[in-house]
Amino acid sequence: xxxxxxxxxxxxxxxxxxxxxxxxxxxxxxxxxxxxxxxxxxxxxxxxxxxxxxxxxxxxxxxxxxxxxxxxxxxxxxxxxxxxxxxxxxxxxxxxxxxxxxxxxxxxxxxxxxxxxxxxxxxxxxxxxxxxxxxxxxxxxxxxxxxxxxxxxxxxxxxxxxxxxxxxxxxxxxxxxxxxxxxxxxxxxxxxxxxxxxxxxxxxxxxxxxxxxxxxxxxxxxxxxxxxxxxxxxxxxxxxxxxxxxxxx
Amino acid sequence: xxxxxxxxxxxxxxxxxxxxxxxxxxxxxxxxxxxxxxxxxxxxxxxxxxxxxxxxxxxxxxxxxxxxxxxxxxxxxxxxxxxxxxxxxxxxxxxxxxxxxxxxxxxxxxxxxxxxxxxxxxxxxxxxxxxxxxxxxxxxxxxxxxxxxxxxxxxxxxxxxxxxxxxxxxxxxxxxxxxxxxxxxxxxxxxxxxxxxxxxxxxxxxxxxxxxxxxxxxxxxxxxxxxxxxxxxxxxxxxxxxxxxxxxxxxxxxxxxxxxx
Numbered sequence: 001x002x003x004x005x006x007x008x009x010x011x012x013x014x015x016x017x018x019x020x021x022x023x024x025x026x027x028x029x030x031x032x033x034x035x036x037x038x039x040x041x042x043x044x045x046x047x048x049x050x051x052x053x054x055x056x057x058x059x060x061x062x063x064x065x066x067x068x069x070x071x072x073x074x075x076x077x078x079x080x081x082x083x084x085x086x087x088x089x090x091x092x093x094x095x096x097x098x099x100x101x102x103x104x105x106x107x108x109x110x111x112x113x114x115x116x117x118x119x120x121x122x123x124x125x126x127x128x129x130x131x132x133x134x135x136x137x138x139x140x141x142x143x144x145x146x147x148x149x150x151x152x153x154x155x156x157x158x159x160x161x162x163x164x165x166x167x168x169x170x171x172x173x174x175x176x177x178x179x180x181x182x183x184x185x186x187x188x189x190x191x192x193x194x195x196x197x198x199x200x201x202x203x204x205x206x207x208x209x210x211x212x213x214x215x216x217x218x219x220x221x222x223x224x225x226x227x228x229x230x231x232x233x234x235x236x237x238x239x240x241x242x243x244x245x246x247x248x249x
Numbered sequence: 250x251x252x253x254x255x256x257x258x259x260x261x262x263x264x265x266x267x268x269x270x271x272x273x274x275x276x277x278x279x280x281x282x283x284x285x286x287x288x289x290x291x292x293x294x295x296x297x298x299x300x301x302x303x304x305x306x307x308x309x310x311x312x313x314x315x316x317x318x319x320x321x322x323x324x325x326x327x328x329x330x331x332x333x334x335x336x337x338x339x340x341x342x343x344x345x346x347x348x349x350x351x352x353x354x355x356x357x358x359x360x361x362x363x364x365x366x367x368x369x370x371x372x373x374x375x376x377x378x379x380x381x382x383x384x385x386x387x388x389x390x391x392x393x394x395x396x397x398x399x400x401x402x403x404x405x406x407x408x409x410x411x412x413x414x415x416x417x418x419x420x421x422x423x424x425x426x427x428x429x430x431x432x433x434x435x436x437x438x439x440x441x442x443x444x445x446x447x448x449x450x451x452x453x454x455x456x457x458x459x460x461x462x463x464x465x466x467x468x469x470x471x472x473x474x475x476x477x478x479x480x481x482x483x484x485x486x487x488x489x490x491x492x493x494x495x496x497x498x499x500x501x502x503x504x505x506x507x508x509x510x
Contacts, residue, residue, distance in 0.1 A: 152340045155308055156354045157328045166357070170344045246344070247386075 044222035059201040063191040067126020079138025108197035122194035129190035130183040137179020141172030255409035262316035278467035291453035299468030333408035339399035341387040348383040372401040413445035472502040
């Protein structure tokens with residue numbers, strides 16, 4: 001990252017913190033409604049050094065990683081089938097859209113009921129929320145593959161598998177990874193929603209604890225900050241993978 | 250390099266495309282043409298007359314409705330490794346380097362990396378590709394270099410026949426003349442049979458042994474004109490009297506076909 005970009009990012013962060021502090025000062029909200037940024041950062045550091053956040057963070061990360069892998073992996077397969085088969089599109093699209101239109105918040109309790117408070121239910125919720133954007137991005141990306149490149153492949157006697165691996169997937173990769181950028185941040189949302197529906201550990205559980213029995217609003221904000229940082233970090237991982245795989249074309 | 254060339258015979262080929270709303274659009278009508286082993290034939294005709302379609306049919310990418318196309322007597326029923334095709338635009342894979350684009354057909358054919366590297370060096374030499382750019386992606390190459398890469402890719406499997414669909418049309422006039430000259434040098438070394446589509450009468454005369462004039466759609470051969478220009482050729486030959494007379498003949502036939510249309 002260039003120096004000017006780093007300076008811009010730091011400046012944006014400073015502005016955000018200043019606005020937050022200004023709202024606290026002007027509104028006069030007490031810390032249990034809106035704690036000032038310094039108190040949240042201090043609480044984050046104390047909670048981290050006391051080992052409060054790490055087990056919850058780890059649980060959420062595992063759910064996100066597995067949910068994203070399952071959701072994005074299956075979405076790429078289904079997205080390809082949607083792009084290349086009119087029959088599959090006709091049969092599957094209505095269910096896809098219906099699943100996307102149903103709020104994950106409404107589905108989460110049902111999934112928790114069926115699969116219990118363990119990992120499987122959370123992974124399923126993450127997968128469901130990741131699936132749609134990645135499947136649609138894959139479908140759009142595969143459909144947009146230049147027909148002239150496919151003709152080139154045919155003229156070189158490429159097999160169906162070779163066309164898929166050496167032409168279609170590389171050509172559609174920017175679109176697929178664009179869907180994954182959206183998907184990976186949604187995976188974090190899915191994990192938190194899944195934890196709210198029933199879990200013993202996770203950042204979503206920690207928020208509930210901080211808001212409820214602990215009534216530690218700075219800890220709740222510190223957890224929210226952690227969730228935001230996880231989202232940003234995962235998004236950046238996808239961006240780095242995209243730069244590595246797609247690069248300058 | 251071994252001389253590898255083949256004879257193409259197009260015999261009574263009809264070809265049509267389905268159109269929206271039903272029916273078919275005839276593109277080639279009783280097209281017949283023979284290109285002898287090691288010869289160079291230029292196809293010339295008005296826009297949409299089916300020149301590129303004919304090239305694709307010879308490449309095995311389109312199946313004729315009627316008639317046959319053979320290479321050395323054997324029918325062409327699909328894409329054939331003995332036939333190399335250079336498209337109007339380079340069609341390079343933007344995510345691959347120039348070198349990886351050139352060796353792409355070899356990779357598909359299952360060649361080992363060592364064999365591919367050896368063949369890459371031969372091909373870069375054959376098309377006079379600057380070794381300094383082989384690691385660059387297509388976006389980093391000039392238009393002419395991209396077309397060189399496309400030409401090298403088409404020659405990768407040592408085809409007997411090279412089909413060129415207006416390969417230098419996107420280049421400026423000076424670059425185009427230089428590429429025509431290089432194409433002739435390449436033909437002398439690789440000695441493939443060449444069929445190429447062009448809109449330029451001068452280019453057709455300079456490069457080809459014969460110029461086949463095609464009628465407006467549905468395309469058929471209206472004239473098959475020999476080019477009486479000695480080989481090896483140089484750009485100075487474009488000033489020869491025979492060039493003017495051949496050009497006049499080609500124009501007359503093109504004019505006749507336009508009037509008939």
